[in-house]
Amino acid sequence: MRRLLRSRPLWIALVVIGVASVLPVWLSAYVLGVLTAGYYFGVFSMAWDLLFGFAGEVNFGPTFLIGLGAYTAAILNSRFGLAIPLCVIAGVTVALIGGLLLALPALRLRGPYFGLVTLVAVLLLQNAVVIFAGVTGGEIGMTVPDVLSLSAATNYWYGLIFLVICAIILFGLSRSSMGLILQASGQDPIEAQALGFNVTKHKLMAFSISAVFSGMAGAMLVFYMGAASVGTLIDISIGVQIIIAAVLGGRRSILGAALGAVFLIAAGEVLRPLGQLNTFVVSALALAVILFFPDGLLGHTLRRREAK
């Protein structure tokens, strides 16, 4: 406990949260909206980082899990009028089941093959949404009758609280013995197995946790935006953005992923005047980070302190 109180990252995190929570007093509704979307994105990226940074599995299809959660919640809400909390719980359940169905066979595969299967899962889900347009709204998307709140400030706090809770849980997990075992099995599965750890079980667990958080954030995002569509929730480009955010912030740091996501969303908004070139600049920036600071923004500073 003493060590925890003296650790500098904790105080920095507390200050950042403190500043973030009073922002609605000064900022306009528009800026708050951008930040809120960034917070949900942060949860996506953190969930992805748990799988990639620690378990060493590249999940090219984070949007498969997000989409399952989001669309389940949206359909239940708009077709059956279920209350928001129930919809979110149902979304999480479906994302978890879908994630397990995908991961159980897929985790037998290594490296690029696992990534490929997850990528295909996204493409299949995307096609399924379009084919069953009667229920899902197809390419146009669907709106949900209930939203979290109409006030930008309230929505902002929902997003912030959600991000902080998820960050605490995921960061805690990553620093627990489970995180260490995952890291070991990601870097050298044979040795981890020889030490007596059940690598598959731990990876499956990491995937399930990732699925739960992705699904929940997806469902929440639907009720924040009041709509669900392929372009904003499932499209490969969204998955790519999540990956860029996590790598940008610094893989294997969880918190870096959240930081990277908020930074990416904000940068996309700041660069909006560039129009089409906006994506070009953001990708070029991310590529430069990968080439010159492969540990990411946060990883770079963290690692340097470790080296001292």
Next chain:
Amino acid sequence: MVGLQILIDGFAISALYALGAVGFTLIFGVSGVLNLAHGGIMVVAALIGWFTAGELGAGTYGGSLLGILAGLVCAYATYLLVVRPIQRSRAIPHEESEIFVLTGTLLWGIMIQTALAYKFTDNPVTMRPLFSGVVNIAGVRTPRNEIMIAVVCWLVIGLLWLLVNRTRAGKTLLAASMNPRGLTLLGFELSRVHLLVWSIYGLLAGLAGVLLASFLGVGPNNTGQLTASAFSIVVVGGMGSVSGSLLAAYLVGYLETMTAYLVAPTLRPIPALLLLVLVVYVRPQGLLGRR
């Protein structure tokens, strides 16, 4: 009637798929790189070919040549600016460099796509057919262009086979794919082998892009789809196996054509995706893959 139509159309499409995927598999076999900017390079060749042929008045053939050249330049840029720096970086642990190459080339592909969309807009373009006229094959009117594209694809693939199996440079490539360390011990410069394979790849991808533009039409929005189809063909056939890629290209090409004609054009990509999932689960090394 429809059967013959499927047979002919499927043959041409599959030949193009094969040409696109062969370069992709060659690079993976020789240098272990999965180039996710593949679609981007093809589209660069297609759009430059279309632009120089039409707007700049280079003519169809001149434009095609310039397009292929653009594909080559773009492949070099991918290798020298993205892939090699990642492979040589000291800050990236060796076992993670594969994942960094994937992410890096993916980003590079997005940059190519957005730059092209900025310059040429998102609309797909179609080059004038390289060969004009229509041939009647047992009652199916087939553009001569379609037949000639299949012929060109197979000619180039045949040339590639000769190059790899019958020339000294090609045999070095083969050796590099089997045992790179052994090759360096024999006194060959591995980086020159890699440069050679990227040159071949650039020419192949460029040609595939130009032919695609004259056959179906291409736009910046197609980059992702093109990369995905090359990737899945290579995985179904077995990573690094050229004959496997050819087989898989025909399997995927015919599956797609049959779905488009017999079921619904909108469902076109789905059976191929299911085939991919099936192969990955049942036989992860691919149909003709080693390991």
